[in-house]
Amino acid sequence: MTATTPSEHDPRTVWLSDYRPFSHLVDRVELTFRLSPLRTKVAARLHMRPNPAAPGPHVLRLDGEELRLISLKLDGALLDLTPDETGLTIPGDLLPDAPFTLETLVEIDPAENTALEGLYMSNGMYCTQCEAQGFRKITFYPDRPDVMARFSVVIEGEAPVLLSNGNPVAGTAGADGQTRAEWDDPWPKPAYLFALVAGDLVAHRDRFTTKSGRDVDLAIWVRQGDQDRCAWAMDSLIRSMKWDEEVYGREYDLDIFNIVAVDDFNMGAMENKGLNIFNSKFVLASPETATDDDFARIEAIIAHEYFHNWTGNRITCRDWFQLCLKEGLTVFRDQQFSGDMRSHAVKRIEDVALLRARQFREDQGPLAHPVRPESFVEINNFYTATVYEKGAELIRMLKVLVGDQAYAKALDLYFSRHDGHAATIEDWLRVFEDVTGQDLSQFKRWYSEAGTPRLQVSDSFENGTYRLVLRQHTPPTPGQPVKSPKVIPVAVGLLAQDGSELHPTRILTLTEAEQSFEFTGLNERPVPSILRGFSAPVVLERETSVTERALLLAHDSDLFNRYEAGRSLAREMLVASLSGRPDLQEAWLDALVPVIRDVDLDPAFRALILRLPGEDDLAQALADRGITPDPAAIYLARRSAGDALAAALARDLPGLLAGLQDNRPFVPDAAGAGRRALHAALLALQSRLDGGQAAAAAFAAADNMSATIAALTALLDNGQGQAELTAFAGKWQADRNVMDKWFMLQIACAAPGKAAEIADALTGNADFDLKNPNRFRAVFGALAANHAGFHQADGACYRLLADWLLRLDTLNPQTAARISTAFETWPRYDAARQALIRAELTRISATPGLSRDLSEMVGRMLAAG
Ligand code: B3K
Ligand code: ZN
Numbered sequence: 001m002t003a004t005t006p007s008e009h010d011p012r013t014v015w016l017s018d019y020r021p022f023s024h025l026v027d028r029v030e031l032t033f034r035l036s037p038l039r040t041k042v043a044a045r046l047h048m049r050p051n052p053a054a055p056g057p058h059v060l061r062l063d064g065e066e067l068r069l070i071s072l073k074l075d076g077a078l079l080d081l082t083p084d085e086t087g088l089t090i091p092g093d094l095l096p097d098a099p100f101t102l103e104t105l106v107e108i109d110p111a112e113n114t115a116l117e118g119l120y121m122s123n124g125m126y127c128t129q130c131e132a133q134g135f136r137k138i139t140f141y142p143d144r145p146d147v148m149a150r151f152s153v154v155i156e157g158e159a160p161v162l163l164s165n166g167n168p169v170a171g172t173a174g175a176d177g178q179t180r181a182e183w184d185d186p187w188p189k190p191a192y193l194f195a196l197v198a199g200d201l202v203a204h205r206d207r208f209t210t211k212s213g214r215d216v217d218l219a220i221w222v223r224q225g226d227q228d229r230c231a232w233a234m235d236s237l238i239r240s241m242k243w244d245e246e247v248y249g250r251e252y253d254l255d256i257f258n259i260v261a262v263d264d265f266n267m268g269a270m271e272n273k274g275l276n277i278f279n280s281k282f283v284l285a286s287p288e289t290a291t292d293d294d295f296a297r298i299e300a301i302i303a304h305e306y307f308h309n310w311t312g313n314r315i316t317c318r319d320w321f322q323l324c325l326k327e328g329l330t331v332f333r334d335q336q337f338s339g340d341m342r343s344h345a346v347k348r349i350e351d352v353a354l355l356r357a358r359q360f361r362e363d364q365g366p367l368a369h370p371v372r373p374e375s376f377v378e379i380n381n382f383y384t385a386t387v388y389e390k391g392a393e394l395i396r397m398l399k400v401l402v403g404d405q406a407y408a409k410a411l412d413l414y415f416s417r418h419d420g421h422a423a424t425i426e427d428w429l430r431v432f433e434d435v436t437g438q439d440l441s442q443f444k445r446w447y448s449e450a451g452t453p454r455l456q457v458s459d460s461f462e463n464g465t466y467r468l469v470l471r472q473h474t475p476p477t478p479g480q481p482v483k484s485p486k487v488i489p490v491a492v493g494l495l496a497q498d499g500s501e502l503h504p505t506r507i508l509t510l511t512e513a514e515q516s517f518e519f520t521g522l523n524e525r526p527v528p529s530i531l532r533g534f535s536a537p538v539v540l541e542r543e544t545s546v547t548e549r550a551l552l553l554a555h556d557s558d559l560f561n562r563y564e565a566g567r568s569l570a571r572e573m574l575v576a577s578l579s580g581r582p583d584l585q586e587a588w589l590d591a592l593v594p595v596i597r598d599v600d601l602d603p604a605f606r607a608l609i610l611r612l613p614g615e616d617d618l619a620q621a622l623a624d625r626g627i628t629p630d631p632a633a634i635y636l637a638r639r640s641a642g643d644a645l646a647a648a649l650a651r652d653l654p655g656l657l658a659g660l661q662d663n664r665p666f667v668p669d670a671a672g673a674g675r676r677a678l679h680a681a682l683l684a685l686q687s688r689l690d691g692g693q694a695a696a697a698a699f700a701a702a703d704n705m706s707a708t709i710a711a712l713t714a715l716l717d718n719g720q721g722q723a724e725l726t727a728f729a730g731k732w733q734a735d736r737n738v739m740d741k742w743f744m745l746q747i748a749c750a751a752p753g754k755a756a757e758i759a760d761a762l763t764g765n766a767d768f769d770l771k772n773p774n775r776f777r778a779v780f781g782a783l784a785a786n787h788a789g790f791h792q793a794d795g796a797c798y799r800l801l802a803d804w805l806l807r808l809d810t811l812n813p814q815t816a817a818r819i820s821t822a823f824e825t826w827p828r829y830d831a832a833r834q835a836l837i838r839a840e841l842t843r844i845s846a847t848p849g850l851s852r853d854l855s856e857m858v859g860r861m862l863a864a865g
Contacts, residue, residue, distance in 0.1 A: 005479040006859040007377050012852060016321040016374045021054040022142050023061070026149035027099075031139065035126055035157035035198055037111035040119060041070075044106075044139040046149075049099040058097070060090040063136035063143040066108065066118075073103040088140050104140050113137070114771055114811040122264035123223070125199030126159070127277055129270060132320055132379045135191035146318045146422040148188040156180045159198040161221065165189070165273040167255050185273055187253065188420060190316055195272030197221070197260045204230035208241050210251045216241075220283060221260040229284040232295060232668060233259065233302050240303040243337050248411060250310045259283065259302075263736055266773050266814050267383070268301050271308030278305070281737050281774055287666035287704040289738050292676055294705075295668035299341065304334040310415065318422040320379045324371045324447070325428055327383075328391020335392060342670035345559035346604045352534045352560070355393065357614065358385035360539070363452045364620065365824045366864030367857070368477035372425055372447040377856040380814050386450070393537040394446050400489045400507060400535055401443070402436050410435040442511060443487045450477040453486055453538040455510075461525040466494065468528065469516045470508065472538070478863065485513045491535035491558075494519060494526035499555030502526045507535070527551055532558040539624075546572075546584060550591035559605060566592060566609040570641070574613060575621050578630075578637050585641065589648045597652055599659065604674025610645075610681040612638055615787035616825070623828040630830075635752050635788035646685040653686045657694070666704040673706075680710030687714040692721075699724050709741060716749035739767060740778040747782035747789070755789025756796035763804065770808060773815045780804060784822030791829065795836035798823075802840035805854065806847055813851030820844075820857045827864050838865055 007013045027047045034041040050058045064087045072079045074094065081088060090102075113120035118137025119128050128134065136143040153164040158177050166185025173179045203219040204227050210216065218237060220230040237259070244250040254274045265279035282301045285294055311333065312326035339347040362368060362385050369382070371391050376382050399407040413431045425447050429440045456471040470490060474483035488510040494503035503526065508517045519526070527548050531540050549572075552565035569591055573584040596606055613621070615638060619629035646653075660679040666672070687695045692715050699711035699721075712728065715721030725746065732738040743762055750758045762768060762779055769775045780801055784790055790797045801822060809816040826837040844850065845858045 005375075006863045007375050007856060008479070010377050010856070010859070012377050013375050014320075014377070014379075016319070016372075019319050019321075021051055022144060022147050023051055023054050023056075023058045024048045024142070025051045026142065026147055029141075029149045029151045030154075031151065032154040033156065033196060035110075035155065035159070037121060038109050040108050040110055040126075042104075042106050042108060042139045044104050044141070046102045046104075046141070047099065048102060050095075050097060057092040058095055059092045060095055060102075061087060061142075062090070062140040063087045063133070064106075064140040065136050067106040067137070067140065068108070069140070070105040070107060071103075072105075073101075075100050076103075083140070087136070106139055108138065115814065116264055116266050116773070116812060117814065119196065120264075122262050125197065125201070125223075125262070126157070127197050127199075127260065127262050128195050128272075129266065129277065130194050130272070131192040131270060132383075133192070135194055138194075141191050143191050144319065145190040145192060145316050148190050148316070148420070148422060150185065150188050151194060152182070152184045153196065154180065154182050155196060155198060157198050159200060161197070161199055161201040163195075163197040163221070163258055163260065163275055165193070165195055165275050167274075185254075187273060187314070189273050189313060190422070193271070193273045193313055193316075195270070195275040195277055197258075197275065197277065200224070201260070202227050204234060206234050206238065208238055208252070208257075210241070211245045212251060214252070214255070216252055216254070217256045219256070219258050221258060222280070222284065223261075226261065226280075226284055229286045229289065232285045232290075233278075233283045233298055236299040236302040237306060239299075239341065240306040240337060243303070243340065244307060244310070244333075247336070247340075248310070248333070248415075250307075250415070252309065253314075257306075259305075263774070264772055266812070266818075269305045271305040271312055273309070273313050276305045278302075279774065281740070284737060285668075287668070289705055289732075289735065290668075291706040291709050292668060292673035296338070296342070296673065300334050300338050303337045304330055307333045307337070314420065315415070315418045316422045318424045320376070320382070321372055321374070322424050323379075323382065324387045324391035324394075325423060325425055327388045328371065328393075329395055329428075331388050331392035332395040335396075343602065343604060343674075345563075346602070346608065346670070346674070348533060348560050349563045349605075349608050351389075353608075355385070355389045355537060357617065359389045359537070360452050361616065361620065361825065362386055362821075363390070363450060363477070364475075366478060366827065366861045367821065367824050368450040370448050370450045370480075374448075378817070378853045380853060381817055381856055390537055397446070397487075397489055397536055398432060398443070400491070401487065401509065402432060402438065406432070406436050442485075445484055445486050449474065449483050449486070450480055451475055451483060453483075453488065453536075455488065455490070455531070455536075455538045455540050457528075457530060457540070457542045459528060461522070464520060464522050466519040466522055466526055466528075467516055468492065468508070468519075468530075469514065470510045471514045472510060473513070478860070485511060487511050488536045488538060490530065491532040492517075493529040493532055493556075493558060493561075494522070495529060495551065495555060496524060496526065497551075499551055501557050505532050505558070529556050529558055529561045531561070531564075533560045534564075546587045546591070550587070553591050553595060553609075563605065563609055566595065567613060571613045571618070571621055574618055574634075574637050574641060575625065577641075578618070578622060578633060579625070579627055585644055588641075589644065592645070593648050593652075596649060596656075599656075602674060603660065603678035604670065607674065607677035607681045610678070610685075612641055612645075616785075619787065619825070619828060628830050629828060631788045631791035632752055632793075642685065643688055646688040649682075649685060650689055653682055653689070657682050657686060666706075676706045676710070680706070680713070683710055684714040684717060687718045692718045696720075696724070705738070705741075709745070712745060713749060716745060719751065733767075736772070736774070740774050743768070743775065743778040744782040747779060748786055750786055750789050752788035753792060755783055755786050756792055756800055759783045759797070760800055770804075771811060773812065776804075776808060776815060777819065780819050780822070784819070790822065791833060793832070795833070795840075798836050798840045802844055806844060809847075809851050809854045810849070813853035816851070817853035817857045820854060820861070823861055826861065834865075838862070 030045040032043040117134040155162040162181035164183035169182040171181040201221040261280035261283040269278040451474040490508045573588040622629040695714035702708040
């Protein structure tokens with residue numbers, strides 16, 4: 001019997017194997033918007049013809065949801081057809097077998113649109129979000145990415161600023177306050193890249209000249225008062241444009257590039273052609289309001305959306321199953337960019353930490369799915385860490401396997417062969433095959449099989465030959481009980497016992513379930529450094545001694561694996577103390593403390609290595625060893641390790657902290673960020689020793705948000721900081737993005753047993769706004785991330801979250817579904833907690849009128865039982 005997943009039984013399921021080309025082609029789209037909050041009129045004129053590549057008969061099915069159809073005309077003649085819940089069908093016998101024009105007039109209510117998909121309003125401003133299937137809430141249209149058309153848009157309203165994709169054609173403002181603008185996008189695009197913005201906005205402007213001499217006007221549009229917080233985003237945009245020219249040979253292709261900041265947004269940002277729309281959190285920054293992490297994230301997201309102009313927009317996806325084609329590649333490109341702008345090693349360590357925390361977690365639970373899924377009920381549920389982050393890892397592996405030069409050639413071929421088309425993973429892999437002559441059919445399994453491979457290693461040394469035996473195994477995932485061997489590039493270097501490099505990095509390509517590799521001519525038994533740079537997204541399972549890890553931590557030439565040695569030492573130590581095995585704390589401290597004291601080592605790296613494995617990570621580590629995690633015990637073990645580290649560094653802390661004190665003006669560069677990150681980590685340790693004295697002083701002296709948050713976090717973690725919280729709120733009350741931090745921190749730092757109470761109280765705060773996804777995430781994202789807090793034994797947090805997910809689902813299903821992943825790890829816990837979570841999931845799933853989004857997620861999670 002083959003395993004099934006719940007979506008297979010859902011009649012709404014869409015299958016990759018059912019893909020068919022669309023019946024018609026759309027050559028041009030002319031849209032006219034007459035804006036009004038409750039009655040926006042959208043007139044659409046579609047110039048269409050039968051698609052010669054699609055077999056007839058050519059019935060025309062247009063998607064459309066929540067639209068009031070006023071009129072429908074075919075080649076000028078009125079048609080009397082009634083739409084159904086999801087669209088409009090025009091029978092084949094009414095359609096000419098030649099080009100025709102279809103005109104619709106519909107009415108929509110942007111002010112009532114709380115789902116933030118389609119055309120909606122945020123603080124009086126109109127904006128759109130069409131990916132994945134929001135355009136069907138604007139007008140009747142074949143809302144699928146393989147239908148690419150040229151769009152021209154007229155906007156009529158009262159707002160001073162009216163924006164859409166492409167280049168501006170004309171704009172007028174009448175004395176009566178009526179405004180009108182015309183936009184034309186010369187590049188054919190799918191509907192999901194359509195965008196419109198209208199509002200009372202001001203621009204922060206700059207210019208960019210492309211390498212072939214095109215002058216581009218750049219503008220970041222924000223609300224009055226926010227224009228002095230756009231400089232960093234603009235600087236990041238200009239660096240991204242230059243980088244894409246230099247590294248990928250990709251130039252910008254319009255005369256204008258607009259970015260708009262919006263407060264109410266379901267995700268980070270959106271790459272609409274020539275008109276990127278951003279969550280304001282990922283645009284606005286000043287040293288007073290944004291932390292180093294915020295600055296780095298803004299830089300990365302600005303780059304990501306800009307890079308989509310080629311990987312996503314010029315070359316788009318044939319269907320939504322190919323989502324990783326644009327997302328995995330674009331994430332990989334933004335990771336490369338951030339590495340070039342900052343430090344490659346530090347960036348890699350951070351990316352892998354995120355991959356493990358989000359993607360490995362997903363891959364090991366009931367929501368596991370392949371990088372290219374085969375079915376979905378709601379596509380918005382598949383904008384996941386697997387599609388994005390694992391998708392990027394697959395590109396990174398490909399690059400390692402074919403080499404940098406072949407990678408560059410393959411990308412050039414990809415851009416020239418598929419420009420202007422909607423492509424597939426098959427197209428993507430074929431360019432690599434054509435360039436290298438390699439057969440990538442086995443590599444392709446990475447796209448179709450879910451789950452994180454386990455890599456086991458054993459070794460031997462005899463007569464100067466060192467032999468490594470590598471074994472791979474991927475545990476079953478929902479719907480995929482049996483896995484096959486993958487192509488795994490394993491980067492290995494060898495160290496001598498004195499820490500010097502015996503053998504530089506070599507790529508061992510594992511293709512079988514088990515394979516051995518030899519290194520010959522060695523004079524001593526080496527210490528292997530395996531999976532350097534994290535060359536593949538796998539779990540390395542290797543029993544090794546503390547001495548060996550300490551040697552790698554002290555000497556590995558690969559900074560990632562130095563970090564990895566430190567991380568695994570800490571993890572083993574904590575797992576050992578939690579499972580009653582002999583205490584490894586001393587050995588861990590002996591290895592770690594010298595690294596922290598080493599002032600010649602990059603502060604950013606030392607900050608990362610000081611970070612103890614997270615509670616969720618430890619829970620998974622225990623579950624992997626067949627031990628049921630006890631959240632409260634994990635919390636205590638981690639705390640006591642922190643106390644021990646603070647004690648071991650007691651004499652060094654004042655000097656180290658003083659050495660990192662920086663009186664220069666704040667610059668959000670990597671060096672400054674690294675120093676501040678190390679300062680923050682040490683300050684947290686110092687607080688364990690001095691009762692929060694240094695942190696309170698640091699809070700009072702802080703002149704930038706990074707320092708403020710570092711000090712406040714140290715205090716809250718120590719059970720203090722109430723006066724500081726009040727002062728913070730007093731100062732920032734009017735700033736939504738900063739106040740999100742205030743909400744988030746209190747819950748993230750809540751002691752076990754207090755999280756439900758604090759989160760509940762915060763939902764009663766006058767500034768809690770269910771309709772604002774950032775605020776909802778600040779509260780409930782933080783609650784889910786506070787491991788011991790969330791898993792409070794009486795289930796109070798489970799109930800609280802379920803209650804609020806149900807409330808949010810009636811307004812904004814997409815965000816409700818996203819945050820429901822808080823429950824995805826439930827099968828790891830004890831029977832009592834499992835029963836409590838199952839009860840909440842069951843309660844949600846039994847609620848009448850549940851959205852497709854949330855019901856799919858809850859159904860998949862429940863199926864794990
Ligand atoms: N492509 C968008 C994400 C759209 C999400 C739709 N639920 C942002 C990005 O990945 O760049
Ligand atoms: Zn993207």
